[in-house]
Amino acid sequence: MNHYPIPRDYPEYQSPPKKVSDGRRFSIYAALDAVFIVVALGLALWLAYILLVGSFVWSVKLVIPLTFGWATLAYLALPRLHQLFTLLYVPNYFIGRTKTVDGILGDPVNLAFDGTETDVHAAMRNAGWVPADPITLRSSWNIIISSVFGTSYPRAPVSDLYLFDTKQDFAYQQEVSGNASQRHHVRFWRVPEGWVLPGGHRADWLAAGTYDRSVGFSSFTFQFTHKVDADTDLERDYIVKTLRFSDHDIGVEVIRDFSTAYHQRNGGGDKINTDGNLPIIDVRDAAHRTPMPAAKKSLRKWKDPADHGVPPVSLLVAGGLLVLNIVGAIQLGIVALTGQDWGWLLIDDGADEPWWILLLMPFMSLIEIFLLVGTLLRHKWARIGLMVLCVISAVQTLVALTGETTSFRAVLFAFLSVFVVLGVSGDKVREWVSGEHTTLRTKQQA
Known part of the structure; x- marks a missing residue:
């Protein structure tokens, strides 16, 4: 269908209608x-x-x-x-990036999952990943001690990032070198009901995986934070490989050029780059193939006290x-x-x-x-x-x-x-x- 046929006469600009009120009253x-x-x-x-x-x-x-x-x-x-x-200037619609609590663009969304929450948990734990603790005074103190003194804290919490106006539903990680200053980690968000990815693709979960290489200061706020490795595609591919190695029935479909390849910075001011590809990982029925082992701590999602x-x-x-x-x-x-x-x-x-x-x-x-x-x-x-x-x-x-x-x-x-x-x-x-x-x-x- 030709949306722009060749006009017979020179085009005449049509004035837009008067601004329609958005229904909000002055308060x-x-x-x-x-x-x-x-x-x-x-x-x-x-x-x-x-x-x-x-x-x-x-x-x-x-x-x-x-x-x-x-x-x-x-x-x-x-x-x-x-x-x-x-x-004022950061868009509030999906652009393939998460946001920090301050509204700064955070880590790229570089993974998608098909499957229930139970399937995702079973697949991640079977692949050797550990669920991260919620952020509390105790967990925050423990990660400080682990980072400063080099002690182990496999369930160290991750900072909150936001997608769809909500913080991550849960997060997984793998500790490196026996302390929390270096680690693999990935955050998960449930996709809203009926929402589709750009291009019409569907998924049940979106995720952002990055590798923490050290502890330092944020370039934007001067707060203590983890410094992320620039090549986020390496962490993305590492996550996919651990899942496929542990469960050969897990399938992967890659959406090529899902986003434009870019070099940017995340919410801590660290350089990041990606080729723009998005793997969609099929973990459906993973919970039946590899039931989760009994754990001392429940995987129930931490709720906001305001709830x-x-x-x-x-x-x-x-x-x-x-x-x-x-x-x-x-x-x-x-x-x-x-x-x-x-x-x-x-x-x-x-x-x-x-x-x-x-x-x-x-x-x-x-x-x-x-x-x-x-x-x-x-x-x-x-x-x-x-x-x-x-x-x-x-x-x-x-x-x-x-x-x-x-x-x-x-x-x-x-x-x-x-x-x-x-x-x-x-x-x-x-x-x-x-x-x-x-x-x-x-x-x-x-």
């Missing part, structure tokens, strides 16, 4: 939420500037502001900055810090009334503050706790009010920090105050308050 809450996202980024950059540049005086105590300055930049400011920028009604960790941490703040504020109020000097105050002793401010601080802290409880109960305007007070507190702390960066207590409370603002204004808390997390989970399970 004051959404606008304020966006403002606080940017404000939190500004506070983090301000703190990083104070610690790294604003008071750079050579001394032994310089290690305090430099350490907190790096932590502020790497774990607070730059991730939020990347989130804002990538939201069980548990608030996000960032909101719980912010609540804990606010509780400490109110205890300190009450102590200051007692000091103002009794005139006694308590050397173990949890916050600054307030010696230069007027008495009426010292008496007002406990009441302001009580309001913060009231708004925190409202946020935990998912009242969106309580969250807005909480962010307002947290921003005011953070600004006061940053102003007071100027010229006092060698004080560990001053630096610590400045860092924590900015962390609270970033946490309360973050995506996890917004989803918790608005119920977006529950809605997304329901759609995925439907």
